[in-house]
Structure formats: structure tokens, C-alpha cells
Amino acid sequence: MNLLRLVSASLLLAMLAACATPSRYPPPQRMPPPSDSSGAPAPWPASGESRPDAEPGAGSVAPEPEPEGPPPPRTVAEASGPAVVALLGQADTKAREGQPEQAAAYVERAVAVEPRNPFIFQRLAALRLDQGEPEQAEAMARKSNSLAGDNPYVRAGNWKLIAEARQMRGDAAGAAEARSRSQVYLSQTRGR
């Protein structure tokens, strides 16, 4: 019977997910703490014509951190309202309990509350990576980048996730490129 099949399939999936890679929760502090040493922004790898599959940031120099104005938020707690913080906290609990889909559902509720919060999409990317879905992980991380403005903390974390996703897919060169991008943003965060 169709229903039975569905139930057993979802049970099987849940069991598999529980046996999969150890959960990355509680959320690792992906962003390094701000340090006082000021590092100059590293040169941005120049890319040519901007095509659909080209990386964003076709410019020749990494966006310069603007010294004036408040610094960008470094963590989801700094960036988000209490409702999102609460939902992501519940998502973490579910992820730790080995229920990644339940966790994703909490994160999606957070998307509905703050649809343009890049940290929420970053969390979805991390969840998808945990679930062994590198394509969705990379897509979510890039979506997060597209909402990140000039926040190097978010971007560094996203490129690190993209590197891991590409590694999972067996794309070593792509992973290395993503890692180096992550490094560029990391150095920017130290500059702050």
C-alpha cells in the first residue's frame, strides 16, 4: 500500500540520517573572533566576463570593508530578532537529536520571519551538508552570499561550506578555490 511504503521509506531515511556523519551541532563558531591585528584585504582573483556560472564578484579587488558605519553582524544572534534566534535554537536541538528534517522545518519557519537574513540560509546550507546533499548545500550557501551584502563573516562561512560541499562531490579544484575565497573574507574579518 502506498501509504505504508511512504511511511517505511521516511522511517528508513530517518534511520539512515541518524547513522550518517556526526551532527555539526551545536553550531560551530564558524567565524573567527575579531582580532586586533589589521590585515589588508587580499587581492581578489580576477574573473572575466560575467556568465551565469561565473562566481559573483567579477571585480578585480575584494570589496573594501567600509571603515565608517556600524560593523556587520558576526553571528546569527547579532543579526537576528528574538523569534529567529529561538527558532534556530530549536533547530539546533532537533539536529543534535538526529532529526535533520525537523531541524530544517524550524529553519524554514525562520526564513518566513526574516526572509532576507543570510545567516538563516547559511544554517540551511549546513543542514543540507549534514544530510549529504552537497548540491542543495552549495545552492543555499550561495543564496546566503547573495543576501550578505558586504558582511565578510557570512561570506567566509559560506565559502567554507561551499568548499566542503564541493569536496563531498569530488570537485577538489572547486573546493580549493572556494577555500581560498573563504580565506580572503577571513582576512577581512581580522581587519575589522
Place this chain on the structure above:
Amino acid sequence: MPRKKKKKPLYRRLLPYLLVLACALLAVGAVYTVFLDFQVRERFEGARWTLPAKVYAQPIELYVGQSISRHRLTDSLERQGYRQLANTPRPGSFSRQGSSVNIHSRAFTFWDGAQAAERFRVSFNGDRISGMRSLDRETDIPLQRLEPMLIGSIYPTQGEDRILVKLGDVPPMLPAGLIIVEDRQFMEHHGVSPKGILRAAIANAKAGRVVQGGSTITQQLVKNFYLNNDQTLVRKGKEAIMAILLDAHYAKENILEAYLNEVYLGQDGGRAIHGFGLGSYFYFRKPLEELQPEELALLVGMVKGPSYYNPRRFPDRARKRRNLVLEMFRDAGFLNDAETTRAQNEPLGVSRGSSRSTTQYPAFIDLVKKQLKGHYRDSDLTEEGLRVFTTLDPFVQETLEEQVSSGVEQLERRGDVEKKSLQAAAVVTSIENGRVLGLVGGRDASYAGFNRALDAQRQIGSLMKPVVYLTALENPSKYSLVTPVDDSPLQVRQPNGDIWEPENYDRRSHGTHVPLYQALVHSYNLATSRLALEVGLPRVVENLKALGYPGEPMAVPSLALGAVEMSPLEVAQIYNTLAGGGYQTPLLAIQAVTTREGEPLSRYSLKTRRAVNEQSVYLLNWAMQRVVREGTARSAYNRLPSQLNLAGKTGTSNDLRDSWFAGYSGDAVAVVWVGRDDNKPGKLAGASGALPLWSGIMAEIGPRSFDPPRPEGLEVRELLLGDDRFRGSRGPNSVGGRDCSRAVKVPFVEDYVPDGLIDCSEQEERGAYDESVTSPEERRDEDDSNWLRDLFR
């Protein structure tokens, strides 16, 4: 039943042999009784009913910082059958306390688990939630989810629908009231009540007509449960035997509970409303446990004749019956005199809805069914009592319905538009999570007919143009927002030998040097056609598909001007990708499906895909905002506040057959189509037909401003555009003698900023217009630089 046909003539013809046959009949009767006994037990003990899937709206999520007015919140609560009561004594009630609202929510089993009923206070600061506090635990809470509204069922074309209730969970006045009104001897009799029949006979004889039925509750249940509606003596006999058998086998409580769930309470198109559980939602939009004496009395009274006492069609009749039942309640001691009078003075309280059909939102439910198809068999959906959690936002949906129906009527008030000729469809989606928030398939949203939002395939006209400009902007070495494009007449010989010769809407050319964004803002056909041919039609088709169009359009020149047919929902998918910065999120109408008991079966998770380059989409969105600010859609700001940023595009097909507008705010995409079902010209352009409806919808749903985050690798120049180039000034904003107070911020891809612009973002002039311009490598040819010099002189 063949048995009946055989027996009837036998009995009459063989009357003389009655004595002989008596013995035989007795034997047959005994066997027959055993057979009936088997029937009674089998049906009563097995799965008594098949249950259609229940469809729920998206739950209201309340959180600190949310932009929602107090009025809109209490409206939403009332839509879900909440009652305003002091001190919120029970689930399903709320009260106003100064500038805050106290809510007692209902317990509910969501797909992700059970949520208890909760008493909490919502405080407002203007039209924003400033705080929330649990009244039970005395702690601040960051967010609270309300139970979702039940919006419909998935039932076969003709069928019964019900929500099962347990005797122990219903208000005690309901079963007690049923016994008082329908069968006073229920607790004493053995299935049939000779006393009751006698009393009914006397009452009927006195009145000269049938005023009382002699059937017991048990007999009524047997009639509904096992028998057809024939009024024959044989059936009556069979009914009596089965009622006695039922009473012998089962406790009164079980019989009463089955009756509560079986009884017929009304008709909704092809759907028969059975049982008090569904009856309560059908007439009052709230759970049975919350019904008040007058509401219970109405339902109890309706058992006698659900169509005759239909409170939506015959409110006076229904009220008389209700008040009579309330008096019976009083006489039985359920209510005192004061309570009875109060209840009798209450309005009927029936939720609105036409008498023809009250299934809410049929077009949306249609979409839900389509998305479920392939995942579930029809019988799973109509029989297993599944629970389907959808993305529908009842507030958005009702706004959409009102705006579409009133907007179309408004359009038909225009002299040249034939009355009752127009049809319309509309879709609203949430951008970042791709949820369909509302969907209307026709001007009368309650009519479950042809669903134009899903099934009407109409030419999209200029809604196609953004895809052409996106394709051009993907190549920054050739195209920026201010690159001149050629709007002079053109002829294209097609492979079949025909000549394709597009024309502008105003039937004239706007010259050979129209800035690229202007050609989109004013929807120039000639410039767009030339551009599409320049960038290559296969690339345009590729992008259309990348944005989410599932079809295979022909790569012909007229495609650039919208010679492709789509449904409003397909358009919404494409524009949702543009609004989402180039990330395609498949539109979803369902969030999750669970079993009747709440076990999750499937979840429809948020997915995304980088469809096109972020930078190009950002540039395109800049131009699409100017469509609304100064272009073909500027009349939108007649309805909407000017500080709100919006982006969109008008669309008009040949001979004004289709009028479209597709556009977005910071959080919602709305697509509106207006036209005629017979595909005759509706005589409305996109700006005059669909746009006013769109503006009305956007104004009502209260959107966020569209301020997309700027991707990396872009820079912004403050330029003088249009006539401002020629306005001289020596004031503080002057740059090189130009007045920079009206400069416009235009984004460019870094390293591809054309020279020769009058740039107010720098203190000195950049690329001095009055000196000879040095031609950089990126410059396409000498001709263009001459043009730039001309344009910005």
C-alpha cells in the same frame, strides 16, 4: 435489493396460502434476522467511514517585531472562529486590553508535533508587535504559532465528508439536547419506541399533518447507516429489526457517538456534510467543543431537515427552529430563563459563504490536489483522513479575492468594455521561500470552475521583455543599463519566408540611441526585438527556462515580444526567480502531509537553485523599478505610497487580448491576468487592466519595500539622465556646470563602466564630455563613443 421486488408480489398473490406459508416465512425471517445481524455488526465494528483528507492553511506565526496591526490580528482570529471574551477563559477566545490583545490559542497537532493551548498577551507599538508574554508561565515569549485554519477537504466528486468526534469530547449539551429533541426515551427503549410512535401518531393526527417522526435515534442511525431512503413498509420493518439488533449488541453511548458522526447536516456542492464535528466547522468555522448553547441548538434543530432549515439560505426559518430548540433546552433544565433569552437574542453566527458553495478557496485546493498527484493515490486522499498542511495565507487569499472581483467590476464600468465579459486570475507568492500565499482562478473566487491561474495558457506579451534584457546584461562588456539600443524599424525574414515586422505600441520609432533601460521602462518593441536578435534567441530561451519556465518555446523573433503562452502561475515562478535575485525556488503549495494521527508522511522542503547571474538580475531589477517609477506602470503609485520600492512589468498581447502585470515588493510577487475566455480583445492594455488590480492587491497586503542587496562586483555611479543632462547649474551640487541634485544612482559591473558619463559621484568630472574622449578597450566601436558624447553633452 432483489429480495424486496420478489416478496412484494408474492405476498399479495398468494394470500390464500398465507397459513401454509407462515411457517416458511418464519423460517425465512429467522434466517433473514441472522443475516441482518451479521450486517449490523460488520458495519458497526469495522471502519465505519472513509475520511477525506483535511486541508489546512499556513498557521499564523506571531513574533516580536512583526509588522501586523492589532485590527488585522483580531480579524484573523475572528476568521478562525475565535470569540472575544473577557479574561480569555477557554481555547478559541481573545480579549482586547488597552493596546494589547490577550489570546487563548487552541491545542493542535502539527506535522512537527503537538502544541498545547496557550494563553498569552500580544503588545503592540503602532502596527508592530512590541512584545509577547505567556500568561500561564509569566515569561516573555519570542514567538507563538497559532493553530492553522481548516480550509477544506479532498473528497471524491460526490461524497460524504466528516470530522470524527468522541462522545466524551463534545459539549454535554449536544448529546443531551439531541435526546431531548429527537428521542426522549433513548436511554430506556430497546431500539424502537412504541410509546414514541404512539405519541407521534397522536400529535400528527391532532395537527392533521406530519409534525413528529416516531423514529428513535437508533432507527435514524440505522436508516442513514445501512439503508436507502425508500419509504416502504418493508424498509421500515427492516429498520426496526436492525435497530433492535443494534441496541442489543452495543451500549447506548456507542450508538449515540456513531449518530453524532453519521447525521447529515447539509450539502456543499458535491460534498455531503456529515456529523457534528464537520458541521461545526462548516457553519461556524470552529471546533465543536467551543460551540455556545445557541450554536448547538441551531445544529440540533437542523437534524430535522438540513436543507429546510439551512441557516445560510433560510435564516428566519433557522432562527425560529433554533429558538424552539432553546426552549426545549430550558424546559429540560439545561438553561435558565435568563440564559435562554440571551441565547435566543444572539444572531445566528453562521460564517459567511454563499449558499451555493462554501468550500473556501477552490482554486487553491485545486493546486494542492495537483501537487499531491503522483505522491498519493486518489483513494489515499479521499479515504484515509490525511492532513495536508498548505502554504495558503487566508488574509492574502481573501484580499486577492476581494480585489480581483471588485477590480474587474471597476474595469467594466468603462464605457468601451462589455459588461460581464472579462475574466481574471491572480497569484501571490512569497519570494524567498517560494510559497503560494493566494491564488484566484476567476472573478468569482468561490466558483470551482475553470481555474485560469493554473490552466489558462495565454500570450504573455511584454512580460517576456525582462528575460531579453537580462540576457543582454549578462554580457557587461557589451551592455550596461545605459548602452544605446536601436529602436528604428526592422524587418526579419523568417525561415518560412514570411516577413516579421514588429511595431511599437505608439507606432513610432524612438531613434537609434535609446538607453537600454529606457527601452525596457517604456516597453519599446523595436529596440527589444533588435536586442533579442543581437544577443541570440537561443540564449533568451535558455534564460527563460533557467528562470523556471518548464516549456520549450520556439526560438522565433516574436518570442522577444512575448509570443509564448503561459499560465499566471508559470509567470509567477519566473518573476519569483527575478525577485529572488536570480535564485529559483520551486513554488510550493504544500508544506507537509501527515496521517490522521499526525505521523509525518512527507515534507515539501525549501529548495533553491542559482538560476542566473546575480549581478545581471540586480541590474535588471534596477530597470524594473524604474518601470514602476517612471515607465508604463507608474500609475501604480496612484494607489501605493511613493517611499515603497516596487519592480514589475506590464504585458499586453496582440489586439489587447491579454492584459498582464507581474511585479514584486520586498517580500511578495503578484501576477495578475485580465482578459476574455473567448480570447476576443478585452480592450485593455497591461497598464489599464491588470495593473490597477495589482496595485490594489499590493496596497492591501502591506508589502515590504523592494531593496535587493547589492551583489559584489558592482559599482554605483550618480548620473544625470534624461533632460537633467541639459540643465545647467552653478549651485553646491553642480559638477562641471551641471545640476547634480537630480542625479540618479545607476549600478554598473565593475571595470565595465562606460566612459563619457556625466558622473556626479566624483568631485571632478570623469571622462570630460567637452574634451576628446580616449577610447578604452572595452568600448565597442568608435560609433558608440560618439553617441555617448552626444547623449551626455
